Amino acid sequence: MKIQEKVKFEEDLDRNFVDEIKEKSGCDEIDRCIQCGTCSSSCPMAVYMDYSPRKIMAMIKNGFKDEALKSFTPWLCASCYSCQVRCPANIKITDVMYALKRKAIEENIYPSRFSIPVLDNEMHKILTNHGRSSEVWLMLKLYLKTRNPLGLLKMAPLGLSLMKTGRMGLKIESIKNKKQLRKLLKAVKEET
Amino acid sequence: MNDYIYYPGCSAKSNAKHYEESILPVFKEMGLKLDEMEDWNCCGATASLSVDETKSAAISGRNLSIAEKLGKNIMAPCAACYLSLKKSNQFLMSETKKAKKILKDLKSVGCEYKGTVEVKHPLEILTNEIYLKKIKEKVKQKLTGLKVACYYGCQVVRPYTDFDDPDYPVTLDNLMEALGAEPVNYSAKTRCCGGSLTANIEEAGLRLNYILLKEAKRKGADVVVTICPLCLFNLEITQNKIVKKYKNDIKMPILFFSQLMGLAMGIPKEDLGFSRSLISLKPMWEKIGDGGTNE
Numbered sequence: 001m002k003i004q005e006k007v008k009f010e011e012d013l014d015r016n017f018v019d020e021i022k023e024k025s026g027c028d029e030i031d032r033c034i035q036c037g038t039c040s041s042s043c044p045m046a047v048y049m050d051y052s053p054r055k056i057m058a059m060i061k062n063g064f065k066d067e068a069l070k071s072f073t074p075w076l077c078a079s080c081y082s083c084q085v086r087c088p089a090n091i092k093i094t095d096v097m098y099a100l101k102r103k104a105i106e107e108n109i110y111p112s113r114f115s116i117p118v119l120d121n122e123m124h125k126i127l128t129n130h131g132r133s134s135e136v137w138l139m140l141k142l143y144l145k146t147r148n149p150l151g152l153l154k155m156a157p158l159g160l161s162l163m164k165t166g167r168m169g170l171k172i173e174s175i176k177n178k179k180q181l182r183k184l185l186k187a188v189k190e191e192t
Numbered sequence: 193m194n195d196y197i198y199y200p201g202c203s204a205k206s207n208a209k210h211y212e213e214s215i216l217p218v219f220k221e222m223g224l225k226l227d228e229m230e231d232w233n234c235c236g237a238t239a240s241l242s243v244d245e246t247k248s249a250a251i252s253g254r255n256l257s258i259a260e261k262l263g264k265n266i267m268a269p270c271a272a273c274y275l276s277l278k279k280s281n282q283f284l285m286s287e288t289k290k291a292k293k294i295l296k297d298l299k300s301v302g303c304e305y306k307g308t309v310e311v312k313h314p315l316e317i318l319t320n321e322i323y324l325k326k327i328k329e330k331v332k333q334k335l336t337g338l339k340v341a342c343y344y345g346c347q348v349v350r351p352y353t354d355f356d357d358p359d360y361p362v363t364l365d366n367l368m369e370a371l372g373a374e375p376v377n378y379s380a381k382t383r384c385c386g387g388s389l390t391a392n393i394e395e396a397g398l399r400l401n402y403i404l405l406k407e408a409k410r411k412g413a414d415v416v417v418t419i420c421p422l423c424l425f426n427l428e429i430t431q432n433k434i435v436k437k438y439k440n441d442i443k444m445p446i447l448f449f450s451q452l453m454g455l456a457m458g459i460p461k462e463d464l465g466f467s468r469s470l471i472s473l474k475p476m477w478e479k480i481g482d483g484g485t486n487e
Binding site: 101 | 202205206207208209231232233234236237238239240241242243244245246247250251254283286288290293294297298300301302303346347350351353358359382383384386387388389391392393395396400429467468469470
């Protein structure tokens with residue numbers, strides 16, 4: 001029988017990955033993970049994830065950089081903080097998920113046509129440009145970028161009932177002092 | 193500090209207008225002055241935190257500095273705003289190199305922030321002992337017989353659990369009791385509604401909201417009461433599809449806690465945004481015997 005390597009071995013792993021993540025806010029306690037699985041059992045989205053939160057923790061600690069950053073798991077985190085408040089090792093698991101999302105964007109290896117990173121990016125863009133966000137424009141952009149725009153037609157009944165109850169604004173609201181916001185965002189982008 | 197500055201957030205100006213319409217008169221009735229923050233900007237919610245931590249903290253820093261200049265604490269009724277502002281407040285005061293740089297940049301554009309502002313959710317403000325007593329005195333029309341499922345969702349009670357329990361909070365239940373309503377033992381009270389994922393991944397969104405609505409129905413609730421605009425939105429817009437997909441009639445009105453507060457305190461119901469509900473409120477009006485003629 002010929003045996004085959006089923007998992008990555010030392011030479012394929014990136015042992016610096018754990019330190020890269022630990023540098024991010026809220027991630028310094030990650031070494032304390034005891035693999036108890038409380039996070040995975042608390043997670044309302046775990047059933048849809050490719051790797052459970054517990055596995056993600058193990059992957060970070062053990063250098064499975066590619067797998068962790070390409071995983072859908074961080075993007076499926078709804079930010080409910082259940083895992084975080086229950087973790088017996090006090091690891092800020094939700095913050096670790098945020099760190100993975102930002103790292104994946106930095107390294108440009110996130111699932112690109114997957115709607116969640118697109119939504120996050122677009123919302124961040126709208127609000128940094130205008131100072132306020134707009135649900136209608138956000139949904140519009142999302143459909144144009146990730147799905148068949150005709151799918152918007154399916155949203156028509158909802159749009160109509162929101163319109164009837166006066167709960168849909170069609171224009172993007174802006175703050176008055178956009179100049180200040182722009183200056184601020186430019187300043188924080190520059191390195192010291 | 194007794195006075196708060198009101199940070200509405202984007203939802204209270206669009207799909208959750210009835211939150212603002214009810215929370216403002218309720219605060220007035222309670223004798224709490226509440227001015228809207230001048231030229232506030234969006235908190236960035238979960239999106240900015242996922243994309244750029246520095247910018248996320250900076251934009252919240254701008255809001256915090258506006259409140260600080262007035263010497264006021266912030267009242268944020270939206271769960272995501274509440275969490276983002278609180279999180280950024282903590283981050284900016286963390287003394288890290290990154291935080292210090294952002295504080296310096298804030299100062300350079302006229303938004304100096306020293307860290308004196310506290311961020312509060314209205315539930316936290318209204319349910320301390322003094323106000324809860326005051327609310328009981330203010331109730332003119334008890335909501336007798338109305339069974340409510342008190343839904344806290346996630347981001348008000350987690351992870352910054354200053355005023356209640358992260359898994360089994362009770363402040364909203366106490367508040368509803370003070371109004372004469374009957375809170376049911378709602379075991380899903382802190383389960384997630386999916387947040388912004390619900391609009392994105394329908395399959396998951398429907399499932400999560402089905403769990404919430406089914407449990408409320410099972411416990412005999414007449415309405416679900418929320419403290420977050422996105423929770424309310426998700427619980428409303430998924431109902432038709434849930435009925436179809438799961439063949440279970442879980443239809444149920446979803447209201448903001450401030451709407452029921454206003455109603456019990458005798459504020460005219462026309463002024464509390466009830467007409468904005470996407471779900472019929474008729475059974476509720478019948479139950480509390482309040483001139484259900486308008487609905």
